Amino acid sequence: MTSFDKPTTTTTNTPQQDGSQDVAPQPDDSRAVTEAALFEAFGGVRGMVETVAPGLLFVTIYTINKDLHISAIAALAVSLVLVAVRLLRKDTVKHAFSGVFGVAFGVVFAMMTGNAKDFYLPGMLYTLGLALAYIITAIAGVPLIGLILGPVFKENLSWRTRNPGRKAAYTKASWAWGLILLTKCAILFPLYWWADTTQLGWVLVSLKIPPFLLAVYLTWVFLAKAPPPIDVFAELEAKDRAKAERAAHAERPEV
Known part of the structure; x- marks a missing residue:
């Protein structure tokens, strides 16, 4: 990422009453920390893939054969595979798990109503x-x-x-x-x-x-x-x- 303007923060050490200090990082350090934190918080590239893949698979299969059950099962299956891959790699699973829950709710809702749009x-x-x-x-x-x-x-x-x-x-x-x-x-x-x-x-x-x-x-x-x-x-x-x-x-x- 690149910003339109560089941040104007400078390193400051503010003494506290207990003798500790608030240490502010240099602008470049602050930008790097911000980028890394956002990447971690929102899952990065893999998190985006895990968000898109189930829905993409569902609509692709449904476009081809109009079968709600096969489309829903395939979407749920790929979500579970993504979680399993993260578990095997001992990675953070919060983004994958959130995807599984979202897909599961969609599958259950669509199956209950019989309307594929409800997925x-x-x-x-x-x-x-x-x-x-x-x-x-x-x-x-x-x-x-x-x-x-x-x-x-x-x-x-x-x-x-x-x-x-x-x-x-x-x-x-x-x-x-x-x-x-x-x-x-x-x-x-x-x-x-x-x-x-x-x-x-x-x-x-x-x-x-x-x-x-x-x-x-x-x-x-x-x-x-x-x-x-x-x-x-x-x-x-x-x-x-x-x-x-x-x-x-x-x-x-x-x-």
């Missing part, structure tokens, strides 16, 4: 709910993207009270995610009512990656220009070291 409905409702969650939490001052990325950046919720620049960036990013997902819903829900299964499926598959990449890119732009995160874990370690040093100093005999 996509749970995922569409989830997208709508997620869009509203991003917007509502941004309005409430607790942006969802900050809750997601705070632990990844090792800052937890410190951005809420101690780092207003990052809170503003998280708020902008949450608005971006919410509006992008709402736009996606505005395209898909009319198609659910008016289009046939194959038309809806191909449009939905085509809208899996581009909106996601746009939202991730805008998040990166906002955070790359924001102040660096406060590493609360490093602060706790510094406090523990300072406490141990004071205890050791107190135990030394006076000469």
